[in-house]
């Protein structure tokens with residue numbers, strides 16, 4: 078085959094076939110080759126072989142009862158942008174290989190940074206890396222040797238401290254799942270990590286503490302996007318005093334993985350500590366990753382397509398869902414609600430049966446579980462704008478009512 082006729086590298090009817098498969102509802106999976114095949118099946122047959130696995134066996138995050146995790150369904154405009162990205166394979170590491178992608182990332186950061194009071198930053202593949210990058214900047218731009226975070230902070234904070242050789246100190250949480258500020262001692266020479274939306278309960282540490290340590294990092298992986306919502310932005314008041322902020326775009330910004338933002342209040346100072354210029358680079362490599370794709374483009378596309386209003390409408394809609402769920406659960410006999418949700422994470426457990434027993438009886442993907450104070454709790458995360466909260470409430474009601482009747486029946490028989 079003459080190389081410039083190699084259809085494997087051009088847009089063709091195969092993409093239409095891919096789109097048809099994407100819309101298909103049921104599949105019959107066939108076994109995948111056990112070894113790397115020597116001769117190829119060809120693209121069309123490969124799609125037919127893989128679709129039942131990739132599409133048919135995926136967890137459906139867009140189902141009406143899907144409320145378990147921080148992973149949202151993604152809007153179709155991001156699929157288009159991701160397809161364009163994959164086909165062009167731009168590398169933001171080199172200006173010559175990503176002229177528009179670099180501009181797009183800068184524009185996106187310029188749009189978003191004011192909501193967080195930051196003055197610059199870059200994209201990376203997740204908040205695990207955004208947290209690592211921030212703590213790296215704290216160490217090398219501010220001379221930090223010790224990281225202080227709450228017991229409820231994400232494991233990536235401890236991981237970053239370990240990688241960077243920093244001492245890690247954990248502060249207990251209060252009854253609201255926030256860092257217990259009364260337990261904080263001298264923080265004048267530490268990196269204080271405050272979480273805006275803890276993984277298990279969605280709690281927000283007191284952001285009044287931001288700016289009181291030598292370096293404050295706010296891990297806003299989950300709740301960061303609330304800053305764009307006029308109704309909820311106040312929940313993260315004080316974030317603008319942080320030195321660095323991490324936000325996962327593949328959570329509440331509805332982006333495909335891998336997409337997150339790391340932002341700094343003094344970007345020049347932070348970047349000077351986390352940049353390397355290799356001989357072959359025309360501009361320095363900033364941050365942990367080297368080669369990096371154009372993750373800004375799907376988010377830019379989402380913001381242009383929906384506008385801030387459209388994004389906020391979806392976030393607010395999911396916040397209402399969690400409020401409705403919590404209200405329903407708080408009125409229910411046989412249920413303990415951990416607390417009223419602040420950032421769309423609702424945590425509860427049944428009092429009449431074991432949590433894992435109830436979890437098993439509920440549809441897959443409806444709730445996840447978490448451990449709090451040595452108890453297992455059910456956890457829901459409102460990140461799916463397509464969820465039907467009335468359907469979810471009615472499914473729990475059916476289960477809990479049944480269990481409650483059974484439980485009281487057993488108690489009456491014991492008397």
Ligand SMILES: Cc1ncc(COP(=O)(O)O)c(C=O)c1O
Nearest residue numbers: 203204205231274275276298325
């Ligand atoms: C509070 C918090 N920080 C950091 C992370 C890590 O983010 P990512 O999964 O984007 O690496 C998570 C993930 O759930 C999180 O909840």
